[in-house]
Amino acid sequence: MSTARLSGFPEWLPADRIVEERVLDRLKYTFEMNGFAALHTRAVEPLSALAKDGEIDKEVFAVSRLHAEEGESVKNPLGLHFDLTVPFARYVVENAGHLAFPFKRYQIQPVWRGERPQDGRYREFVQADIDIVAEDTLADHFEVEIPLVMAQAFDALSELGVPGVRILANNRKLLEGFSRGLGLEDVTAVLRCIDKYDKIGPEKVAELLAQQAGADAAQQQQLLALAAIESSSGAFADEVTALGVEHPLLSEGLESLTRLLDAANRQQPGVVVAQLKIARGLDYYTGSVYETQLLGHESLGSVASGGRYDSLATNGKKTYPGVGMSLGVSRLMSRLVGKNRVVEASRSVPTAVLVAVTDEARREESVELARRLRARGIPTDVAPAAAKFGKQIRFADRRGIPFVWFVDGETGHEVKDIRSGEQVTADPEIWAPAEDDLWPSIRRVTQDA
Amino acid sequence: MSTARLSGFPEWLPADRIVEERVLDRLKYTFEMNGFAALHTRAVEPLSALAKDGEIDKEVFAVSRLHAEEGESVKNPLGLHFDLTVPFARYVVENAGHLAFPFKRYQIQPVWRGERPQDGRYREFVQADIDIVAEDTLADHFEVEIPLVMAQAFDALSELGVPGVRILANNRKLLEGFSRGLGLEDVTAVLRCIDKYDKIGPEKVAELLAQQAGADAAQQQQLLALAAIESSSGAFADEVTALGVEHPLLSEGLESLTRLLDAANRQQPGVVVAQLKIARGLDYYTGSVYETQLLGHESLGSVASGGRYDSLATNGKKTYPGVGMSLGVSRLMSRLVGKNRVVEASRSVPTAVLVAVTDEARREESVELARRLRARGIPTDVAPAAAKFGKQIRFADRRGIPFVWFVDGETGHEVKDIRSGEQVTADPEIWAPAEDDLWPSIRRVTQDA
Numbered sequence: 001m002s003t004a005r006l007s008g009f010p011e012w013l014p015a016d017r018i019v020e021e022r023v024l025d026r027l028k029y030t031f032e033m034n035g036f037a038a039l040h041t042r043a044v045e046p047l048s049a050l051a052k053d054g055e056i057d058k059e060v061f062a063v064s065r066l067h068a069e070e071g072e073s074v075k076n077p078l079g080l081h082f083d084l085t086v087p088f089a090r091y092v093v094e095n096a097g098h099l100a101f102p103f104k105r106y107q108i109q110p111v112w113r114g115e116r117p118q119d120g121r122y123r124e125f126v127q128a129d130i131d132i133v134a135e136d137t138l139a140d141h142f143e144v145e146i147p148l149v150m151a152q153a154f155d156a157l158s159e160l161g162v163p164g165v166r167i168l169a170n171n172r173k174l175l176e177g178f179s180r181g182l183g184l185e186d187v188t189a190v191l192r193c194i195d196k197y198d199k200i201g202p203e204k205v206a207e208l209l210a211q212q213a214g215a216d217a218a219q220q221q222q223l224l225a226l227a228a229i230e231s232s233s234g235a236f237a238d239e240v241t242a243l244g245v246e247h248p249l250l251s252e253g254l255e256s257l258t259r260l261l262d263a264a265n266r267q268q269p270g271v272v273v274a275q276l277k278i279a280r281g282l283d284y285y286t287g288s289v290y291e292t293q294l295l296g297h298e299s300l301g302s303v304a305s306g307g308r309y310d311s312l313a314t315n316g317k318k319t320y321p322g323v324g325m326s327l328g329v330s331r332l333m334s335r336l337v338g339k340n341r342v343v344e345a346s347r348s349v350p351t352a353v354l355v356a357v358t359d360e361a362r363r364e365e366s367v368e369l370a371r372r373l374r375a376r377g378i379p380t381d382v383a384p385a386a387a388k389f390g391k392q393i394r395f396a397d398r399r400g401i402p403f404v405w406f407v408d409g410e411t412g413h414e415v416k417d418i419r420s421g422e423q424v425t426a427d428p429e430i431w432a433p434a435e436d437d438l439w440p441s442i443r444r445v446t447q448d449a
Numbered sequence: 450m451s452t453a454r455l456s457g458f459p460e461w462l463p464a465d466r467i468v469e470e471r472v473l474d475r476l477k478y479t480f481e482m483n484g485f486a487a488l489h490t491r492a493v494e495p496l497s498a499l500a501k502d503g504e505i506d507k508e509v510f511a512v513s514r515l516h517a518e519e520g521e522s523v524k525n526p527l528g529l530h531f532d533l534t535v536p537f538a539r540y541v542v543e544n545a546g547h548l549a550f551p552f553k554r555y556q557i558q559p560v561w562r563g564e565r566p567q568d569g570r571y572r573e574f575v576q577a578d579i580d581i582v583a584e585d586t587l588a589d590h591f592e593v594e595i596p597l598v599m600a601q602a603f604d605a606l607s608e609l610g611v612p613g614v615r616i617l618a619n620n621r622k623l624l625e626g627f628s629r630g631l632g633l634e635d636v637t638a639v640l641r642c643i644d645k646y647d648k649i650g651p652e653k654v655a656e657l658l659a660q661q662a663g664a665d666a667a668q669q670q671q672l673l674a675l676a677a678i679e680s681s682s683g684a685f686a687d688e689v690t691a692l693g694v695e696h697p698l699l700s701e702g703l704e705s706l707t708r709l710l711d712a713a714n715r716q717q718p719g720v721v722v723a724q725l726k727i728a729r730g731l732d733y734y735t736g737s738v739y740e741t742q743l744l745g746h747e748s749l750g751s752v753a754s755g756g757r758y759d760s761l762a763t764n765g766k767k768t769y770p771g772v773g774m775s776l777g778v779s780r781l782m783s784r785l786v787g788k789n790r791v792v793e794a795s796r797s798v799p800t801a802v803l804v805a806v807t808d809e810a811r812r813e814e815s816v817e818l819a820r821r822l823r824a825r826g827i828p829t830d831v832a833p834a835a836a837k838f839g840k841q842i843r844f845a846d847r848r849g850i851p852f853v854w855f856v857d858g859e860t861g862h863e864v865k866d867i868r869s870g871e872q873v874t875a876d877p878e879i880w881a882p883a884e885d886d887l888w889p890s891i892r893r894v895t896q897d898a
Contacts (some may be wrong), residue, residue, distance in 0.1 A: 005543055006527075009491035011545050014554065017487050032799035033823045035830030038466050042458035042573050043492070044558060047515070059515075065563035066496070066509040066528065078455075081514065094454055098462050098796065100847045105463065110492060114514035124491050157489045167533045266813060267820075274739060348549065350481035363590060364715065371716075375483045381484030384588060400548045427818060 007109040008115075008123030008331060016337040018440050019160070019347040020126075022331060023336070024108060026156040027128045031106035034149045036130050039105040041087040043112075044078040049090060051079075053210075059113040084129040085284075085306075085324060089313035092133050092320050101320070102134040102142070108329070120300045120334040127151075129306075131324030133313060140256060143288040143308055144263040150292065150304050150325045151271040159342035160442050161336060164295045165303070167271055169260055170278035172285050172307070174240070174253025178226055179245035182219045188283070189213040190223065195279040198229050214240045214429040227277035233265060234258040236274045238371040256287060286310040290325055298334055303328050346441045347400025350379045352433045353415070354396040362407075369407050372428045378438065380405075392416055402437045457564075457572030459779060464788040464849075465891050467794035468609070469575075472778060472785070473557060475605040476577045480555035483598045483682040486580050490536040492561075498539060500528075508562040528560040533578040534733075534755075534773060536635025538762035541582050541769050545589070550769070551583040551591070557778070569749045569783040578600075578755075580773030582762060589705060592737040592757055599741065599753050599774045600720040609891050610785060610792035613744045613813050616720055618709055619727035619736050621756070621797040623689070623702025627675055630696035631668045632744040637732070639663040639672065646676050671711070676726035682714060683707040687725045707737060709819040735759040739774055746784055752777050773875040795890045799828045801882050803845040804854045805837040813858075821877045827887065829854075842867055851886045 012020060028038070046292040049061050081087045084107045092099065108128045118121055130149055132142045147167045172191070177332055179190045193208040197284045200208075202224050209215035209223060222243055229239050236256050257274055264272035280289040287308030294303050306325030313320035336342050355366040363386070372378040381401070383392045389406070396404050396418055405426070406414045415431060416423040432438075461469060477487070499509050510529040530536045533556045541548065566572055575604050579598055581591045596616045603614045621640070628639045642657040649657075651673050658664035658672060671692055678688050678697060686703050708722055713721035729738040736757030743752050755774030762769035785791050802822055804815040815831045822829040830850070832841045838855070845867055854875070855863045865872040879896045881887075 006495075006525075009493060011490055011540060011544075013486060013544060013718060014486040014552075020489075021487050033826075033828050035798055035800040035828065037463040037798050038470050039463060040466060040469075041460055042455065043561075044455070044458060044573070046455075049513075061512050062515045063510050063512055063529065065564070066511045076455075080512065091460060095460075095462060100844075103463075104798070104830070112492075113514070124493070134833075141809075142833075147581070198745075263813065267816065287747065328749070349484055349486050349553070353483040360590075364712065368501070368717065377482075379482050379484065384591075395549075 008117030010122055010125070010334075012333065012337065013199045013348070015348040016333070018348070018350075019337055019442055020329070020333055022121075022160055022442055023157060023162075023332065024128070025110065026104070026160065027153050027327065027329075030149065030153045030156045031128075031130055034104075034130075034145075034152070036106040037105045038148075039088070039091070039107045040109060041081070041091050041107065043080055043109070043230065045081050046085055047077045047079045049086060050082060059115050061112045061114055070242055080222070081259060083111055083263045084109060084127055084326060085131065085309070085312070088129070088131055088324075089133075089320070089322070091165060092322075093315045096135075096315075096318070096320065102132055104130070104132045104140070106130045120328075120331045122330050125328065125330035126333075128327040128329050129324055130305075131322050133320045135318070135320060135324035138308070138310070138323060141263075142323050143256065144260050144267075146306065146323050147260070147272055147288075147290050147323050148264060148268055149329065150290075151268050153327065154292075154304075157332075158234055161444050162294070162332060163297065165271070166273055166293045166295065167304070168275040168278050168291045168293065168302075169257060169272055170274065170276055170289050171257045172279075172287055172289055173249045174257060174276070175279060176228075176249035177250025177253055178223070178240075178243075178245050179213075181245040182215075182222055182251050184213055184215055184219060186213050190334075191274075191279045192281075194223065194227055194277055195281055197277040202227070229276040230273060232261070232273045234261045236261070236276070240276070253287075280305065280307055284309040284312040286321075288323065292325075292327075294332075294335065299374040300318040300331065300335065303331055314407060341445050343442050344443070344445050345400075346443060347402075348440075349381070349399045350440065351381040351399065351401045352378055352438055353380045353403045353405050354392070354401045355380060355382045355407065356389060356392045357383045358406075358408055360386045362386075365407050369405065369413075369428055373405075376429075376432070378432065400440070403433060452805075457566030457570075457891065459574070459783075460573055461782065461786065462797070464794040464797040464889075465782070467797070467799075468786055468792055468891055469755070469778070471609055471783055472606060472611075472781065473577070474558065475609065476602050476778075477555070479598065479602045479605045480577075480579055483553075483579075483594075483601070485553045485555040485598075488537070488540070488556045489558060489819065490530070490533070490540050490556065492529055492558070493808065494530050494536055494539065496526045496528045498535060499531060502799060506850065508564050510561045510563055519528050531562045532560055533558060533576055533775060534580065534758070535763070537578070537580055537773075538582075538758075538769070538771070540766045541762045541771075545584075545767070545769065550792050551581055551587070553579070553581045555579045569777075569780045571779050574694065574777065575781035575782075577776040577778050578773055581756075582769045582771035584767070584769060587759070587772060589708060590712075591772050592705065593709050593716075595755065595772050595774050596709070596721055596737075596739050597713060597717055599776065601715050601737075603741075603753075606781075608828040610893050611743070611781060612746065614720070615722050615726050615742045615744060616753070617722055617724040617740045617742065618706060619723065619725055619730075619738050620702035620706045620736055621738055622698045622736060623725070624675075626696035626699025626702055627672070627689075627692075627694050628662075630694040630699055631664075631671055633664055635662050635670060638696055639664075640728045640729075643672065643676055643726055644730055646726040651676070659839075678725040678849055679722060681710070681719055681722045683710045684727070685710070689725070690875060702736075709737060719832070729754065729756055733758040735770075737772065740885075741774075741776075743781075747782065749784065752780055753872045790894050793894050794849075795892060796851075798830070798848045798850060799889065800830040800848065800850045801827055801887055802829045802852045802854050803841070803850045804829060805838060805841045806830045807855075807857055809835045811835075814856050818854065818862075818877055822854075825878070849889070852882060 289307035
């Protein structure tokens with residue numbers, strides 16, 4: 001269950017934080033297995049760097065010293081980052097001399113947006129990003145790698161109760177080439193209209209295309225026909241070609257998207273689907289764009305999005321084109337442990353063994369026993385008070401701690417599995433919990449059953 | 450090496466982030482071994498919650514929506530948290546009904562302070578906190594547990610090149626009782642003066658005590674005599690008693706500090722030292738207070754501080770007394786990988802094996818081989834381009850990747866240890882790197898040698 005006395009700023013209870021930690025551990029493992037280096041950037045950026053992309057400035061939280069010295073906030077106003085891509089691009093440019101390109105990094109941090117909080121949408125939320133940036137030119141195969149690593153990451157999460165995903169792909173060049181081929185030169189306006197397809201439906205998109213991009217009826221029809229195309233194989237290219245629009249960028253985009261679909265189908269069949277209405281809101285994408293549907297939770301919106309950005313990271317002289325995706329950890333968590341909880345941790349503490357205390361004067365015997373178990377890698381805590389053993393057992397039970405250790409049972413050391421009630425003699429240098437009990441486990445919750 | 454184009458907002462290069470991740474992993478492991486549950490709180494708090502403690506309001510960063518709706522920022526102004534104790538206390542009060550007390554948690558997050566950046570002092574920095582809170586009353590043995598767990602944490606860091614530590618302890622009751630016993634009732638003023646002992650020296654403290662606490666010459670001398678007492682055993686109590694001051698709070702404080710020193714000396718001899726000039730700046734401490742010196746880096750200031758706070762977490766009706774310490778991860782990092790670097794990671798990427806690509810048309814053979822190695826838990830990457838093998842080997846070398854895999858050597862699969870140059874036939878289902886090479890290792894750097 002989450003607590004959010006400040007609307008949009010979720011906090012999890014301890015047992016649910018264990019779920020989140022497991023999610024993060026699996027993401028880290030998958031990303032590192034694939035050669036991505038862990039990176040962190042600071043939480044703040046100059047406002048000028050945050051506000052330059054489209055309408056994003058409306059969502060930014062500004063940061064200023066409460067007692068700023070005269071003129072300080074005016075000189076260099078700061079804001080909290082609203083994603084991890086813009087700070088990463090800035091980091092790459094600043095540190096280019098110390099990085100080896102192509103550079104692959106993952107980054108798991110909170111980001112902040114001043115939007116109205118809704119289901120699965122927060123003002124502070126954790127994102128897990130992977131990106132690859134190169135110097136000058138970025139090979140196309142990286143546009144294949146990114147969504148397939150993301151698919152692997154979701155695969156690694158499936159044991160934690162995360163449903164399967166469909167990664168939806170499109171290509172900005174394809175959309176841009178198609179628009180220009182139709183004679184529509186305000187591509188940004190076209191993208192903005194297409195991006196609303198799922199939200200407002202094709203008829204309203206047609207109206208918008210007329211109003212905002214100056215599209216006539218024929219152009220509207222062509223764009224809607226394009227946007228409706230969806231395919232899990234390279235076959236979509238024929239459908240696009242059949243629309244009879246021609247432009248060099250369209251050909252480039254088609255080729256790139258076909259390559260992605262073909263490679264994805266060979267390597268992880270079915271997980272990537274071409275969906276030509278995918279446009280993405282952010283201005284900086286220049287090639288592939290991706291969104292991700294959580295199967296059965298399509299209304300949640302995309303849980304992992306991104307794309308290729310050729311010109312985001314630049315110092316004017318040199319450019320570092322990149323491609324990446326961002327997984328919405330908090331949004332996933334809203335489904336895993338939210339109102340219709342899917343999973344729960346087997347306990348609310350890391351502790352596997354609680355060492356009972358017989359007498360406060362002999363507490364240090366229990367502390368010493370706990371030290372010995374910890375030295376053997378067993379998470380152990382000591383009872384907070386030398387209460388009656390029944391109360392000490394209830395202390396363990398409330399937290400889901402499976403074992404209680406008695407340092408001076410009738411036969412010396414004894415350990416009780418408080419689930420079965422079984423109590424056995426135990427040697428602190430030998431006894432160990434079952435592997436499943438050593439750390440908290442994550443289990444599915446059966447709702448309405 | 451750190452990059453900080455924004456003064457006070459450090460960012461680490463990829464190899465140094467590996468060091469930081471190792472530091473964090475060891476801290477997490479130690480804390481979880483001792484029964485502390487992982488927790489995160491949001492980054493923002495109402496300004497009213499942040500500004501109520503002493504002079505802290507001067508250091509707070511305020512947060513506001515850049516395009517706030519009319520009146521929004523006035524209704525509920527927010528700030529970034531400056532520590533993890535205040536948000537934790539708020540979280541405990543808000544979620545008390547869902548928590549099991551005594552509640553032990555650890556929390557590793559950035560905090561923000563608008564102070565002037567200096568060596569080891571940042572405006573954004575990572576803290577690792579452990580705290581124990583109880584309902585109504587907190588047993589004294591938790592005041593022993595907290596510094597000893599922190600000592601274990603530093604012990605776990607010693608393999609990563611972190612020097613040994615001395616945890617300095619005092620007790621606010623001791624200081625308060627001594628002051629009141631001397632007839633000085635403005636205890637806050639006395640504490641503030643004593644707190645400056647190391648910074649300005651005893652003579653200046655005496656002057657301050659006169660000016661700010663109204664202490665006469667005899668009272669000044671007594672307080673300076675107290676502040677000079679230091680002992681690694683319970684013997685300090687006799688020295689205090691010899692000063693002839695009496696007050697019930699002084700006795701309580703002496704007893705508590707003696708108990709801490711005695712238990713610490715039995716459990717981890719020598720690590721905790723009573724130092725009666727330790728006062729801590731924050732208003733909310735009411736019992737034990739702790740600071741931690743990094744041996745050989747005493748000028749860095751405390752690397753782990755905290756204390757007991759009896760009244761911080763309260764909803765007016767119910768109080769949750771707590772005790773905790775906060776380890777300055779960024780401050781430690783400033784010593785580990787700063788100007789006089791102590792350690793370095795053996796490579797800048799997680800990757801153990803780079804799979805070479807013979808021909809772009811056959812890239813997927815290398816991708817497939819990488820998949821097989823990853824499935825066996827070996828972090829693997831694929832060369833970015835089918836360049837000459839010499840260039841692909843240099844790609845691995847620049848990143849410190851120890852092995853390059855050739856999918857079609859003369860005898861089939863071959864793997865080269867690029868450090869020794871040795872190249873052997875390898876079966877992708879059997880071959881594995883040496884355990885030391887599987888993940889990046891942390892090694893000491895010999896400076897000026």
